[in-house]
Amino acid sequence: MPQTTFDVFRYQPDTSDEAYRQKYELEHGEDMTLLDAILRLQNEQDGTLAVRYSCRSAICGSCACKADGKTVLACMTQVEDLKAQNGDQAVRVDPIGNFKPIKDLVVDMEPFWTKFKSVKPYLIPDSDPPEKERIVSKEAMQKIYNESKCILCAACYSECNSLAADAEFVGPAAFAWGFRFAADERDGQRSQRAKLYSGEHGIWDCTRCMYCNERCPKGVDPRDAIEKLGGIAFQEGLGMRDAGGRHAKAFLVSLRTGGKLNETLLVPLTQPLKAPFDLPFALKMIQKGKAPSPLPHKIRRLDEVKKLMKSVKETI
Ligand code: SF4
Ligand code: SF4
Structure with a gap:
């Protein structure tokens, strides 16, 4: 059976203001996910180890964390794959980046939700809804299909260079949602959205590092959404303001x-x-x-x- 050392970030504000690292040894099966490993550590060795999770199926996005410095969903990451990649018998586990830890691997997601809400992530039609459902063509939905896959796990925020430099930067996931609605043919706020997204801390502040595309576990490609929002800003006559x-x-x-x-x-x-x-x-x-x-x-x-x-x- 494989044996792995887990080198885990610890922060227990009830007992100390200082963060520290703790190592755990675990013997486990070949096909153990990182989330299952953390939960076993919590159940069998240390009940104080805090982690956030819910669905265990890469749907809820709660268990995002860093494994060997790269943001992953713990539930869709195999421990043995991590070891094969780093060539070591140990795995380093940290909370996601660009967020304040609350306890161990649990971070304060409030700034993420505030920014998410700031892009108005819902349809705002400019006329009353039809009596029956409004049919949208497959081609029209295809344009926003990628962005509709976002599960709000914040892996992209964790890796974002612009956010590291400017905590007010709205960020990749919120912009992916922004594009999802700006490009929806049922929405009536395309021009207002272009204005909202291209202001201070907006789309033009992205450094184009592409880490959000690289680390998104659902293939949303938020950087591409930001680029398309730039296109919309130009179409709406706002491109040259910034x-x-x-x-x-x-x-x-x-x-x-x-x-x-x-x-x-x-x-x-x-x-x-x-x-x-x-x-x-x-x-x-x-x-x-x-x-x-x-x-x-x-x-x-x-x-x-x-x-x-x-x-x-x-x-x-
Ligand atoms: S864009 Fe991808 S990485 Fe970012 S929150 Fe959505 S699913 Fe997670
Ligand atoms: S490409 Fe832009 S939004 Fe994506 S991680 Fe880099 S700076 Fe952030």
């Missing part, structure tokens, strides 16, 4: 005109008021051969890039 939106536009203009990034366009298009002050610095860089050529450049197969851009546009 430096982040203008930065994205500079990439778009570069690709349309030359097929690749023209760095020289980035500063003047993103920060037009600041650009003149950066001119002496830019000239110095050109002098030292550290700046890209300011002359427009074009790749050979620009048509291919334009075709790609067209197909991306059509998916929004």
Whole structure:
């Protein structure tokens, strides 16, 4: 039978303000999930070990935690897989990141729910409902299918770099829900939602690190939802109000005109008021051969890039 050492984050505010780590040994079957292992530790060795869980079936999202530094759902993670990945007989277990621990692996989810509510995660139709149900085509639902799979486990928040730098950043899951309703043809608030989501701490503050896509256990791809919300902001005429939106536009203009990034366009298009002050610095860089050529450049197969851009546009 496999034997595993579990190196667990402990925080027991009733007895001490200091967090500490505790190691437990457990002999278990080959196919034990991390959640079952934690529950066995709690039942057999240490009744004070706190963990949050409910369905045990990757549906409720309660048991998200970090295993060897990566956020997972404990109920859908095999202990033996973790050991095979880290090449060790030990597994390190921590609460999810970007949240305040309340006790051991249990964190305070309040900021997550506040942000979730702030995006108005429900339909707001602009007319009275029909007498009978409103039928939505399969194609229309397909556009929001991915985002509808979110189980609010907060694994994406746990890994989010923007949240680590700015606790007010609205965050990947809330934006996935935001897109789910902004792109729903029954909703009447597309323009208002675009405004709500592209303000301070909004979609343009995402660093595009992609960790939310990588760690989401349900394949929601929240970063893609944020990108699509950026598209909606432009469609609603709001894209150029934020430096982040203008930065994205500079990439778009570069690709349309030359097929690749023209760095020289980035500063003047993103920060037009600041650009003149950066001119002496830019000239110095050109002098030292550290700046890209300011002359427009074009790749050979620009048509291919334009075709790609067209197909991306059509998916929004
Ligand atoms: S987007 Fe994915 S990781 Fe984020 S809360 Fe929803 S299911 Fe969890
Ligand atoms: S891509 Fe954006 S939202 Fe997703 S984890 Fe990175 S910073 Fe956060």
